[in-house]
Amino acid sequence: MENAIKVTGLRKVFDQHAAIEDISFSVKPGEIFGLLGPSGSGKTTTIKILTGELGQTAGDVYVLDINAPLFGTADFKSRIGILSDNSSLYERLTVYDNLKLFCKLYDAPLEQIEVMLDEVNLKEARSKVVSKLSKGMKQRVLLAKALIHKPELVFLDEPTSALDPGNAAHIHRGLQKLNEAGTTIFITTHDMEEATELCDRVAFLDKGKIQELGSPDELRYKYSTHAFHVETFDDERLVIENEAGNADKIRDLIANGEVKSIQSDNPTLGQIFLKVTGKELV
Amino acid sequence: MNTQRIGAIFEKDIKDFMKNMMLLMMPIVPIILALIYSRLGEGEELPIPMLYLIVGVTFSSVTASCMMTMMAEENEKKTLRGLMLSPASFMDIIIGKSLVVGLMTFIALAISLFFAGVKPFLSVQAIIGLILLFLFFLFLGIGIGLFTKSVASTSAYLMPVMFLFGFTPMIEFFGLGEDSIAITIADLFPIMQLIKMHDTNSWVPIGVVAIWTIGAALFTYICFKKERTDD
Ligand SMILES: Nc1ncnc2c1ncn2[C@@H]1O[C@H](COP(=O)(O)OP(=O)(O)OP(=O)(O)O)[C@@H](O)[C@H]1O
Numbered sequence: 001m002e003n004a005i006k007v008t009g010l011r012k013v014f015d016q017h018a019a020i021e022d023i024s025f026s027v028k029p030g031e032i033f034g035l036l037g038p039s040g041s042g043k044t045t046t047i048k049i050l051t052g053e054l055g056q057t058a059g060d061v062y063v064l065d066i067n068a069p070l071f072g073t074a075d076f077k078s079r080i081g082i083l084s085d086n087s088s089l090y091e092r093l094t095v096y097d098n099l100k101l102f103c104k105l106y107d108a109p110l111e112q113i114e115v116m117l118d119e120v121n122l123k124e125a126r127s128k129v130v131s132k133l134s135k136g137m138k139q140r141v142l143l144a145k146a147l148i149h150k151p152e153l154v155f156l157d158e159p160t161s162a163l164d165p166g167n168a169a170h171i172h173r174g175l176q177k178l179n180e181a182g183t184t185i186f187i188t189t190h191d192m193e194e195a196t197e198l199c200d201r202v203a204f205l206d207k208g209k210i211q212e213l214g215s216p217d218e219l220r221y222k223y224s225t226h227a228f229h230v231e232t233f234d235d236e237r238l239v240i241e242n243e244a245g246n247a248d249k250i251r252d253l254i255a256n257g258e259v260k261s262i263q264s265d266n267p268t269l270g271q272i273f274l275k276v277t278g279k280e281l282v
Numbered sequence: 283m284n285t286q287r288i289g290a291i292f293e294k295d296i297k298d299f300m301k302n303m304m305l306l307m308m309p310i311v312p313i314i315l316a317l318i319y320s321r322l323g324e325g326e327e328l329p330i331p332m333l334y335l336i337v338g339v340t341f342s343s344v345t346a347s348c349m350m351t352m353m354a355e356e357n358e359k360k361t362l363r364g365l366m367l368s369p370a371s372f373m374d375i376i377i378g379k380s381l382v383v384g385l386m387t388f389i390a391l392a393i394s395l396f397f398a399g400v401k402p403f404l405s406v407q408a409i410i411g412l413i414l415l416f417l418f419f420l421f422l423g424i425g426i427g428l429f430t431k432s433v434a435s436t437s438a439y440l441m442p443v444m445f446l447f448g449f450t451p452m453i454e455f456f457g458l459g460e461d462s463i464a465i466t467i468a469d470l471f472p473i474m475q476l477i478k479m480h481d482t483n484s485w486v487p488i489g490v491v492a493i494w495t496i497g498a499a500l501f502t503y504i505c506f507k508k509e510r511t512d513d
């Protein structure tokens with residue numbers, strides 16, 4: 001398989017309003033791919049099309065080498081895992097019973113329940129009724145549900161938006177482990193730090209189009225002004241261009257013991273996003 | 283269709299049913315009605331229309347009502363989406379739920395008729411009639427459950443089903459003339475046909491009820507097409 005996901009010229013129109021104008025991208029097997037964009041930019045819509053929940057208006061969509069019209073089959077559905085932005089659980093049932101249902105629906109061995117409970121740090125809550133859980137705990141049960149059948153490819157729609165930093169970090173480690181074991185991950189998020197930390201490549205989605213695409217490092221280099229920011233002990237701040245002619249200048253500053261700190265000017269993904277789209281990501 | 287997935291849905295829905303006070307109250311209704319009627323009868327056998335009133339109440343308040351409530355709740359709480367994204371087909375989901383509703387209906391009906399008098403129903407013809415009637419109410423429940431988006435709104439649909447098809451024998455108490463149009467039409471309704479069946483032993487009433495059941499199945503199919511095929 002060359003691509004886990006291949007999308008060409010995808011367009012989606014809802015009652016005459018184009019939520020997605022025209023997007024193309026591909027995701028390699030084993031990659032963590034991040035789709036970033038402000039609220040209403042079409043992230044959830046894209047995931048829904050990639051998982052067969054919505055049909056596209058135009059364009060070609062291949063997921064795991066299967067063409068979009070065939071996404072309804074049990075075979076396709078059991079190869080992907082989905083954590084959607086408003087998935088929900090059976091509130092009157094226990095955590096265990098909820099996971100058991102999906103274990104059976106996906107034909108996964110029941111031992112997977114324990115494995116997943118451990119993975120999302122919920123061993124003690126297994127017999128708790130879902131309605132008694134906190135939002136973050138529910139989110140972790142949903143994540144366990146999405147991964148319980150060991151899918152080849154998982155779609156995560158803002159998986160950590162309801163979690164505190166500690167739990168989010170725990171989930172990030174889990175996702176990295178999952179990825180190291182070979183799972184391809186397609187993730188949408190508002191959280192630029194999360195994207196920088198997790199994603200091999202990110203795409204910025206805005207106004208129905210992909211405005212920028214690349215690895216976080218590539219993008220940070222591309223949008224860098226390539227200057228050094230030097231702070232001296234006299235509290236002077238110098239901006240020195242990264243040019244051969246400036247090498248002596250920097251050397252002298254360091255040689256004279258004047259440099260308090262020196263930083264290269266690589267913007268964060270958040271700053272790049274702002275530059276590309278003129279919008280803050282919130 | 284896949285028996286393991288149907289089994290998984292059945293197991294989940296039984297557990298959920300047992301923890302849902304609103305659903306648990308439903309099977310109690312016909313049982314209480316049967317108890318009251320049998321006390322009123324003072325040991326004498328209840329007339330056939332009375333027995334069918336109990337049957338009608340069971341099928342509308344347990345079969346149709348529980349089915350539409352369960353489906354509406356899956357819609358409202360967005361859990362249906364999770365099921366639809368899983369390898370389970372819509373058929374698996376509906377059959378799993380129908381088995382739960384069928385079991386609850388059977389229990390409620392058996393207990394009710396135990397109190398009210400089960401004898402008239404112990405014939406092949408009467409049992410076929412009951413099964414067709416069960417399917418009729420089940421299809422109505424599924425069809426309505428497909429388009430109701432909240433549990434609260436199900437009662438608006440349940441009322442007409444209950445009064446038209448569950449309480450049909452009550453029309454006699456309205457004091458309408460024998461040959462009024464309402465009575466003539468009501469006579470064609472499924473429960474009235476089954477009551478007639480006990481007088482005549484003819485199979486025609488079963489045929490009429492079968493047509494009603496097919497009609498209800500068509501209604502379900504149309505609801506399914508409308509709800510499940512657009513975005
Ligand atoms: N079923 C629908 N019918 C009509 N319009 C829709 C539908 N679903 C989404 N939209 C519209 O499509 C656009 C994209 O929505 P989408 O949910 O994909 O955004 P998003 O990027 O996931 O936003 P968020 O970050 O808030 O989750 C929005 O303008 C939304 O109103």
Ligand SMILES: [Mg+2]
Nearest residue numbers: 043044085157
């Ligand atoms: Mg979204």
